[in-house]
Amino acid sequence: MAFATVKLLEAAGCTVEVPEKQTCCGQPAYNSGDKSTTADIARQTIEAFDGYEYVVGPSGSCIGMLHYYPDVFDEDDPWKARAENLKSRAFEITQFLTDIVDFDKINAAFEGTITYHDSCSGLRQLGVKEQPRKLLSKVANLTLNEMEEAETCCGFGGTFCVKYPDISNRMVSNKTQYISDSGASTLVGGDLGCLLNMAGKLKREGKTIEARHIVEILADMTDTPAIGEADYDLAKAL
Amino acid sequence: MSKAEILSNIRHGLGRGSATAEQKKAAMKRIQAHKATIIPKRSQLDQAGQIKLFREMASGAAAELIDIHHLSQLPAAVSEWLKKHDFSTLVSASDECLNELDWAALGDIQREQRIAQSGDVASLTTSMAGIAETGTLMLYSRPESPTTLNFLPDCHLVLLKESDIVGSYEDAWNQLRRKHPDSMPRTVNMITGPSRSADIGQKLQMGAHGPCVLVIFVLKDV
Amino acid sequence: MQIKSPQFKENARIALKNVELQEALSQFKYGFPVNRANAIKRLPEFEELRDEARDLKNHIIQNLDIYLEQFESKVVENGGHVHWCRTGDDANQAILDICKQVNAKTVTKGKSMVSEEINLNDYLEKNGVQPIETDLGEYILQLRDDHPSHIIAPAIHLNVDDVSETFHEHHKRPKTGDPQALMKEAREVLRKQFVSADVGITGANFLVAETGSTIIVTNEGNGDLTQTLPKTHIVITSIEKVVPTLEDMSLFLRLLARSATGQEFTVYNTLSTGPKRDTDQDGPENFHVVLVDNGRSEMVGSEFQDMLRCIRCSSCMNHCPVYGAVGGHSYGWVYPGPMGSVLTPKMIGIDKAAHLPNASTSCGKCEEVCPVRIPLPKLMRHWREKEFEKHLTPKAVRFGIAGWAFFAKRPAIYRWLARSSAWFMSSIAGKKGRIKKLPLAGGWTDWRDMPAPQGKTFMDQWKAKQKAGE
Numbered sequence: 030m031a032f033a034t035v036k037l038l039e040a041a042g043c044t045v046e047v048p049e050k051q052t053c054c055g056q057p058a059y060n061s062g063d064k065s066t067t068a069d070i071a072r073q074t075i076e077a078f079d080g081y082e083y084v085v086g087p088s089g090s091c092i093g094m095l096h097y098y099p100d101v102f103d104e105d106d107p108w109k110a111r112a113e114n115l116k117s118r119a120f121e122i123t124q125f126l127t128d129i130v131d132f133d134k135i136n137a138a139f140e141g142t143i144t145y146h147d148s149c150s151g152l153r154q155l156g157v158k159e160q161p162r163k164l165l166s167k168v169a170n171l172t173l174n175e176m177e178e179a180e181t182c183c184g185f186g187g188t189f190c191v192k193y194p195d196i197s198n199r200m201v202s203n204k205t206q207y208i209s210d211s212g213a214s215t216l217v218g219g220d221l222g223c224l225l226n227m228a229g230k231l232k233r234e235g236k237t238i239e240a241r242h243i244v245e246i247l248a249d250m251t252d253t254p255a256i257g258e259a260d261y262d263l264a265k266a267l
Numbered sequence: 268m269s270k271a272e273i274l275s276n277i278r279h280g281l282g283r284g285s286a287t288a289e290q291k292k293a294a295m296k297r298i299q300a301h302k303a304t305i306i307p308k309r310s311q312l313d314q315a316g317q318i319k320l321f322r323e324m325a326s327g328a329a330a331e332l333i334d335i336h337h338l339s340q341l342p343a344a345v346s347e348w349l350k351k352h353d354f355s356t357l358v359s360a361s362d363e364c365l366n367e368l369d370w371a372a373l374g375d376i377q378r379e380q381r382i383a384q385s386g387d388v389a390s391l392t393t394s395m396a397g398i399a400e401t402g403t404l405m406l407y408s409r410p411e412s413p414t415t416l417n418f419l420p421d422c423h424l425v426l427l428k429e430s431d432i433v434g435s436y437e438d439a440w441n442q443l444r445r446k447h448p449d450s451m452p453r454t455v456n457m458i459t460g461p462s463r464s465a466d467i468g469q470k471l472q473m474g475a476h477g478p479c480v481l482v483i484f485v486l487k488d489v
Numbered sequence: 490m491q492i493k494s495p496q497f498k499e500n501a502r503i504a505l506k507n508v509e510l511q512e513a514l515s516q517f518k519y520g521f522p523v524n525r526a527n528a529i530k531r532l533p534e535f536e537e538l539r540d541e542a543r544d545l546k547n548h549i550i551q552n553l554d555i556y557l558e559q560f561e562s563k564v565v566e567n568g569g570h571v572h573w574c575r576t577g578d579d580a581n582q583a584i585l586d587i588c589k590q591v592n593a594k595t596v597t598k599g600k601s602m603v604s605e606e607i608n609l610n611d612y613l614e615k616n617g618v619q620p621i622e623t624d625l626g627e628y629i630l631q632l633r634d635d636h637p638s639h640i641i642a643p644a645i646h647l648n649v650d651d652v653s654e655t656f657h658e659h660h661k662r663p664k665t666g667d668p669q670a671l672m673k674e675a676r677e678v679l680r681k682q683f684v685s686a687d688v689g690i691t692g693a694n695f696l697v698a699e700t701g702s703t704i705i706v707t708n709e710g711n712g713d714l715t716q717t718l719p720k721t722h723i724v725i726t727s728i729e730k731v732v733p734t735l736e737d738m739s740l741f742l743r744l745l746a747r748s749a750t751g752q753e754f755t756v757y758n759t760l761s762t763g764p765k766r767d768t769d770q771d772g773p774e775n776f777h778v779v780l781v782d783n784g785r786s787e788m789v790g791s792e793f794q795d796m797l798r799c800i801r802c803s804s805c806m807n808h809c810p811v812y813g814a815v816g817g818h819s820y821g822w823v824y825p826g827p828m829g830s831v832l833t834p835k836m837i838g839i840d841k842a843a844h845l846p847n848a849s850t851s852c853g854k855c856e857e858v859c860p861v862r863i864p865l866p867k868l869m870r871h872w873r874e875k876e877f878e879k880h881l882t883p884k885a886v887r888f889g890i891a892g893w894a895f896f897a898k899r900p901a902i903y904r905w906l907a908r909s910s911a912w913f914m915s916s917i918a919g920k921k922g923r924i925k926k927l928p929l930a931g932g933w934t935d936w937r938d939m940p941a942p943q944g945k946t947f948m949d950q951w952k953a954k955q956k957a958g959e
Contacts, residue, residue: 477710
């Protein structure tokens with residue numbers, strides 16, 4: 030998935046680097062109300078991405094977290110301006126490809142019918158809605174069947190799904206129902222968290238619908254196993 | 268005691284003491300300006316457009332519209348409607364424009380001018396304005412038009428002159444201020460269709476506590 | 490009502506297994522939200538109106554003391570009375586005093602969430618005054634000794650059969666599955682109460698400073714009968730509901746019905762200004778406005794100030810997937826859904842309401858549909874911050890965050906950890922790549938598989954690739 034992102038960015042003429050100093054965006058701390066840890070991680074992330082023209086990620090929720098950084102610092106904190114600066118450079122991948130570099134040389138084919146889940150952070154925080162659909166429309170042979178309530182939360186919500194598993198299950202069950210009602214054989218989305226959640230539920234329900242991140246399809250890298258479908262000899266190999 | 272504490276809390280939160288004379292003046296000025304915010308374009312039409320819109324919106328809100336071409340036709344139109352529904356009584360407002368009419372057309376139907384009581388089947392009132400924006404009637408309380416007439420009877424019959432149809436709520440407030448420059452009447456009613464509720468099994472039913480039927484006799488005086 | 494918010498998880502578990510409730514909730518999402526979407530399509534200015542409403546509410550809060558005092562002086566000028574009440578107890582006492590003054594035995598009530606907030610019905614009953622709810626939904630709930638599960642559709646959790654049973658028991662008439670017949674039955678029964686009540690209590694959606702008017706917005710007309718027929722009209726309301734002018738009120742009315750039920754306009758929008766005039770033939774002789782604070786004034790200037798913009802339309806809960814899953818009673822107090830998850834901790838204490846702001850995926854749908862643009866997810870997060878500061882966050886979560894943060898702040902160890910967990914998860918996944926039971930994440934694996942990571946971490950692979958390319 031990450032390699033697919035790199036492939037797309039390189040195809041769009043970008044030079045890609047992956048700074049070693051980055052870890053997690055800090056969302057778990059932010060959502061748990063731990064302000065000081067969030068600020069620590071924000072500072073570390075801001076430094077890690079210093080000097081880059083753009084920061085692009087295959088996740089609306091992680092990039093969305095970067096967009097929250099300015100809220101983490103007080104008005105008079107010098108980090109606030111740096112956070113604002115990072116925010117102005119940080120983009121979700123489909124948004125970056127469509128809105129920033131106007132990339133239209135998608136060279137990919139996908140045999141089958143997909144349905145697209147709009148992840149909450151990407152959709153409502155960053156405004157990612159048309160961009161993935163525009164890019165997917167350029168993939169040869171691909172058919173998109175919209176599901177009912179494509180914009181409704183899948184029930185993942187980071188720690189929510191572990192803290193309130195029963196409610197989360199109700200939400201993801203609605204989702205998998207809509208996914209299978211759409212008639213699609215592949216579920217596509219832009220956030221791994223949501224995809225893991227829905228893929229896990231689809232599997233548990235015994236449904237054969239695959240889940241894939243949008244970049245895998247756009248980069249024509251769907252020869253790898255879908256999420257949760259790998260043949261896991263790797264565990265032994267490691 | 269409570270008042271002082273509440274106000275003090277608010278002021279503390281706002282980071283100030285009592286409002287200055289200037290702040291109070293600014294607020295009063297804002298009130299007196301009666302400045303409208305955004306008025307939807309849909310209601311900014313010529314008179315014919317507003318009348319058409321009122322009709323559409325009122326029908327959409329399940330009001331029944333009956334046209335009359337002259338005020339003198341009102342008694343016959345009311346009579347016809349009441350007879351069609353087998354009603355033999357009518358309780359009515361006593362506005363001059365209603366009192367001037369010849370009510371002989373009612374025949375056996377008993378017409379009384381009084382406040383409404385439980386058990387009344389139909390009432391007749393006038394209306395101050397029709398608001399095109401949402402097909403809303405504006406009525407207000409006064410000696411000739413007690414508020415119970417608008418709510419207690421099963422059916423509410425209302426006279427509306429097309430010449431009283433305005434575009435927006437703001438237009439209606441201005442009209443009300445012209446009629447009542449000093450203070451508001453005790454009650455101002457904005458009525459859009461008959462009473463309804465979906466509280467039983469999420470199924471929308473007409474006629475909860477207010478009138479089950481709202482009939483607007485539209486006088487085509489434009 | 491009894492506070493059951495601390496048992497949120499248990500409440501939710503029961504609600505999820507309640508077949509009838511789930512049926513009602515699945516029906517519910519095709520009602521208000523769909524109607525709202527259609528109403529908005531017909532009003533191109535809707536988004537602009539929302540901006541305007543947000544700004545106007547902010548202006549009002551900045552001048553709240555001025556507008557409230559102006560409102561009071563107008564009410565008094567018109568012959569009415571204003572009672573300022575710091576707490577729910579103050580408000581209950583003020584209302585009981587008025588009832589005693591007029592020797593009231595029975596009180597009819599229009600729908601009022603503030604009265605639920607202060608437990609008014611219980612208080613009146615204990616003191617010999619019989620309150621009768623007249624909103625159809627509230628009436629059903631009162632007969633059942635139940636409480637609203639939604640702020641504008643209080644009996645949303647009940648179906649036609651439930652109502653039929655209840656009416657049969659109390660009205661002693663034959664059962665019927667016809668909602669129209671049931672409504673007619675309630676209409677007939679309540680008519681007698683309307684006429685004979687000594688006092689009518691209604692809420693208010695807005696208070697107009699310009700005129701000293703209170704306004705109620707209802708579809709049934711019960712509020713109008715409640716406030717017109719008895720000799721005394723008491724309005725119970727809260728301090729944030731004041732608006733400067735009739736024009737300002739009109740802005741909120743344009744948003745309210747569309748955001749709430751998806752109607753173009755609510756059937757009855759009724760303004761009350763003072764008691765009846767000397768020459769009027771009907772209307773109340775006494776007019777009282779009970780202004781309740783109950784924690785609101787403390788929200789001014791706090792991180793929760795934006796919540797004071799709320800106009801109680803219910804759009805947030807109508808669109809909330811969590812509310813849609815568990816219904817309103819699970820929240821365990823008066824205000825359910827996202828707005829409740831912000832207000833309830835303020836009113837009953839974050840220690841008791843700790844679950845509410847946490848039981849959200851922060852999906853942002855509530856903020857998207859809020860007519861006054863309240864950043865509800867952000868406000869819920871502020872409560873989480875308060876919990877964290879007060880050490881109310883559950884130990885497991887706290888330690889989890891601390892442990893994770895230790896690594897997240899140390900990039901080299903973080904990568905090692907990522908590598909190790911990928912290996913660990915792959916090793917327990919077996920050949921199918923699916924984990925049926927993951928230690929410490931039972932919440933996940935009780936209901937779904939955990940797709941295992943596919944081999945080496947990206948960071949390792951990326952570095953290897955970079956090296957090979959050199």
